[in-house]
Amino acid sequence: MKLLEPGTLIDGFEVGRCIHAGGMAHIYEVQHAPGADGKRRESEFPMAMKIPRMTAGDGAETIVSFEVELMIMPSLTGAHVPRFVAAGDLNRLPYLVMEYIEGQTLDHWLEQPAPLDAMAIARLGAAVAKAAHSLHKQNVCHLDIKPANVLIRPNGSAVFLDFGLSCHAHFPDLLAEEMRKAVGSPIWIAPEQVVGVRGDSRSDVFAIGVMLYQLATGETPFGEPATTGGMRQRLWMDPVPPRKRRPDLPEWLQEVILRCLEPEASQRYGSASLLAFDLANPDQITVTARGKQTEGTGFWTHFKRWLRAAGKQYQPSPLPSRQVEEVPIVMVALPHYDVTDATLYSLREAVGRSLGIRPGARLACVTVISSGDTSSTDSERSETTVHRQHITRMRQWAEPLDLSNHQASYHVLESGDVADALLKYAESNNVNMIIMGAATHGLQMQRFVATVPIKVAMEAPCTMVLVKQSLPFEALAQ
Amino acid sequence: MKWALLSDIHANIQALEACAEHATRQGVERWAVLGDLVGYGGDPLPVVERVMQWHADGACVLQGNHDAMAVTPPQAEGSLGAMTAAWTYQQLPPHCRRFLAHLPLSQRLGHMLLVHASAHQPKEWRYVDNERSAQQCLDAATAEGDNATHVFVGHVHEQTLYYQGTGRQLMPFAPTPGVPVPLPKHRSWVATIGAVGQPRDGDTRAMYAIYDDALGRITFHRVPYDHGAAAAAIRKAGLPEFFASRLEEGR
Numbered sequence: 260m261k262l263l264e265p266g267t268l269i270d271g272f273e274v275g276r277c278i279h280a281g282g283m284a285h286i287y288e289v290q291h292a293p294g295a296d297g298k299r300r301e302s303e304f305p306m307a308m309k310i311p312r313m314t315a316g317d318g319a320e321t322i323v324s325f326e327v328e329l330m331i332m333p334s335l336t337g338a339h340v341p342r343f344v345a346a347g348d349l350n351r352l353p354y355l356v357m358e359y360i361e362g363q364t365l366d367h368w369l370e371q372p373a374p375l376d377a378m379a380i381a382r383l384g385a386a387v388a389k390a391a392h393s394l395h396k397q398n399v400c401h402l403d404i405k406p407a408n409v410l411i412r413p414n415g416s417a418v419f420l421d422f423g424l425s426c427h428a429h430f431p432d433l434l435a436e437e438m439r440k441a442v443g444s445p446i447w448i449a450p451e452q453v454v455g456v457r458g459d460s461r462s463d464v465f466a467i468g469v470m471l472y473q474l475a476t477g478e479t480p481f482g483e484p485a486t487t488g489g490m491r492q493r494l495w496m497d498p499v500p501p502r503k504r505r506p507d508l509p510e511w512l513q514e515v516i517l518r519c520l521e522p523e524a525s526q527r528y529g530s531a532s533l534l535a536f537d538l539a540n541p542d543q544i545t546v547t548a549r550g551k552q553t554e555g556t557g558f559w560t561h562f563k564r565w566l567r568a569a570g571k572q573y574q575p576s577p578l579p580s581r582q583v584e585e586v587p588i589v590m591v592a593l594p595h596y597d598v599t600d601a602t603l604y605s606l607r608e609a610v611g612r613s614l615g616i617r618p619g620a621r622l623a624c625v626t627v628i629s630s631g632d633t634s635s636t637d638s639e640r641s642e643t644t645v646h647r648q649h650i651t652r653m654r655q656w657a658e659p660l661d662l663s664n665h666q667a668s669y670h671v672l673e674s675g676d677v678a679d680a681l682l683k684y685a686e687s688n689n690v691n692m693i694i695m696g697a698a699t700h701g702l703q704m705q706r707f708v709a710t711v712p713i714k715v716a717m718e719a720p721c722t723m724v725l726v727k728q729s730l731p732f733e734a735l736a737q
Numbered sequence: 738m739k740w741a742l743l744s745d746i747h748a749n750i751q752a753l754e755a756c757a758e759h760a761t762r763q764g765v766e767r768w769a770v771l772g773d774l775v776g777y778g779g780d781p782l783p784v785v786e787r788v789m790q791w792h793a794d795g796a797c798v799l800q801g802n803h804d805a806m807a808v809t810p811p812q813a814e815g816s817l818g819a820m821t822a823a824w825t826y827q828q829l830p831p832h833c834r835r836f837l838a839h840l841p842l843s844q845r846l847g848h849m850l851l852v853h854a855s856a857h858q859p860k861e862w863r864y865v866d867n868e869r870s871a872q873q874c875l876d877a878a879t880a881e882g883d884n885a886t887h888v889f890v891g892h893v894h895e896q897t898l899y900y901q902g903t904g905r906q907l908m909p910f911a912p913t914p915g916v917p918v919p920l921p922k923h924r925s926w927v928a929t930i931g932a933v934g935q936p937r938d939g940d941t942r943a944m945y946a947i948y949d950d951a952l953g954r955i956t957f958h959r960v961p962y963d964h965g966a967a968a969a970a971i972r973k974a975g976l977p978e979f980f981a982s983r984l985e986e987g988r
Contacts, residue, residue: 323903326921326924329919329921330919330921333919349921349923350922350923429912429913429916429918430910430918430919431898431908431910431918432902432908432910433901433902434902434903435903435904435908436902436903436905436906436908
């Protein structure tokens with residue numbers, strides 16, 4: 260399709276200037292065309308029109324990708340995808356009109372002359388991971404996450420562009436075929452995608468890992484292979500540890516990056532929300548040998564893995580929304596005053612039961628203190644001291660729990676409104692389950708004032724467990 | 738326009754009414770019954786009368802193998818199906834039999850082709866139950882030069898959507914009940930819409946589908962109905978116990 264002149268009318272849209280001329284498509288600014296009365300309908304948001312560069316000679320793949328995008332985009336909701344406006348008839352004039360979003364693609368950060376510091380990388384990574392989680396909850400895997408397809412809004416949140424290779428678990432996959440083949444971009448493609456598995460949400464976690472690696476080191480972990488054979492390398496090969504390329508990189512960041520890049524999907528973060536959680540709480544990351552190493556994996560290990568990868572069978576992908584539920588973030592609200600041993604005991608029992616059946620589930624222990632509890636002048640009550648005290652108390656509380664298969668972290672929130680602080684925390688960390696004690700004090704007041712647990716329960720963005728206190732040896736005391 | 742696509746009712750009036758009610762709530766404007774109104778079930782007359790009413794109001798109604806068998810029941814008692822065919826014949830007054838006897842095997846409606854079994858030799862009642870038979874069905878639907886792109890069939894009692902991936906063969910897709918699936922018109926599709934009156938996948942709920950030709954999408958539905966009453970009708974009629982119990986188990 261030739262470049263359109265500004266002012267061209269297409270199905271009620273007036274084409275403006277071309278804002279992007281990519282290899283696959285042109286993107287134009289558009290607005291609603293004036294009606295018969297000469298008046299122009301105002302759109303709620305700025306709009307862009309994407310027109311694929313298809314000519315008769317083009318490969319079927321370009322057209323299919325555009326079809327896939329046409330199929331999936333209208334079904335997506337949320338702040339991490341451009342809003343869908345309209346689509347053109349594919350037989351007549353294919354186009355897609357969507358929300359135009361202000362911002363810069365991740366390429367902008369990769370093109371910076373100086374490397375980014377670790378916290379800036381973590382912030383970008385957490386934003387992308389949150390966006391990916393929002394897609395996965397809608398049963399969509401993006402499968403082509405790369406810097407050019409990730410837009411960062413001025414407020415720091417991420418938006419995905421281009422759903423041409425995406426896979427929606429509830430729609431037929433137009434890119435599937437009986438002879439499975441690699442579909443993706445060579446730099447960022449996940450190992451399972453290389454062998455033709457489409458629809459694993461952890462493939463997106465891998466791609467985010469590649470981008471983090473790029474942001475951290477300025478280099479790609481697996482190069483840019485031109486053949487399927489070259490792409491197969493990542494089925495068995497570990498990349499050079501980022502800290503070998505950039506020694507000043509903190510161990511926790513390498514831990515996160517290499518975990519995303521594990522060849523086996525089951526060894527990566529089970530969900531993008533877990534990745535976002537780690538990147539938002541670097542001080543809570545448990546650093547293993549993976550994070551510390553500065554030498555690459557040796558020849559023999561690679562050789563053995565290569566043999567294993569050659570004969571590997573791949574299972575169909577789990578449903579993305581179910582995979583997300585398999586590794587929940589469980590949050591427990593621990594009161595720090597006016598609380599009985601029985602309540603603390605019962606809370607621990609409830610947490611143990613919730614984690615027990617879900618290996619990989621993550622525990623976040625949270626306590627809310629009032630802003631007046633810390634002081635900037637009194638060193639006894641300095642923020643660090645007070646927080647450390649609370650964190651130690653929470654660690655002691657968690658001591659009896661078997662956390663061998665779970666990551667746990669401890670957080671002190673400062674707020675005057677306990678319920679509000681808990682809700683905001685659950686919302687922004689994509690918590691799957693809140694566990695807290697049912698109110699035991701202030702029962703007389705309950706008829707008049709909604710208690711903290713009631714308020715949280717009413718507005719919780721997820722499942723909530725209200726724990727009644729009970730001690731197994733309570734009866735003995737009578 | 739929203740089309741309700743119903744097939745394989747098998748004399749199950751409870752299931753038919755539940756689906757009809759569900760479809761009406763979804764704002765369906767046109768009705769299509771893809772054959773096998775009778776056979777197996779205990780209420781052939783109420784089902785045929787209900788469908789005749791729709792037909793009089795402009796619904797598209799096709800003939801299935803069980804309808805053909807009920808009109809001319811086989812003399813020898815071979816299969817269980819043949820046995821109920823003889824019983825069904827007795828239950829239907831002549832005008833109902835005439836209605837069933839004169840139904841077409843397939844019908845073309847714009848870009849849609851409706852047929853009870855495979856469009857490939859419809860009289861042979863072939864099942865569309867894998868990629869290859871779906872391809873054969875699609876080839877037959879497009880062979881006559883009229884290029885039907887959306888082929889809707891019944892007969893197999895399951896809900897599957899066959900589509901063209903990037904490979905040579907058609908691919909099967911198992912739809913999620915209640916989730917609308919886009920069916921763009923520039924592609925070819927073969928959908929088996931499932932059975933209203935005799936589900937066999939371990940789920941007792943009735944199956945049907947709604948195709949919205951304006952939005953270009955299909956929604957496969959599962960609808961709960963009083964399968965206890967349907968089984969009781971079969972027992973009351975003295976038909977084989979197996980037909981009653983399979984409705985209770987969805988097998």
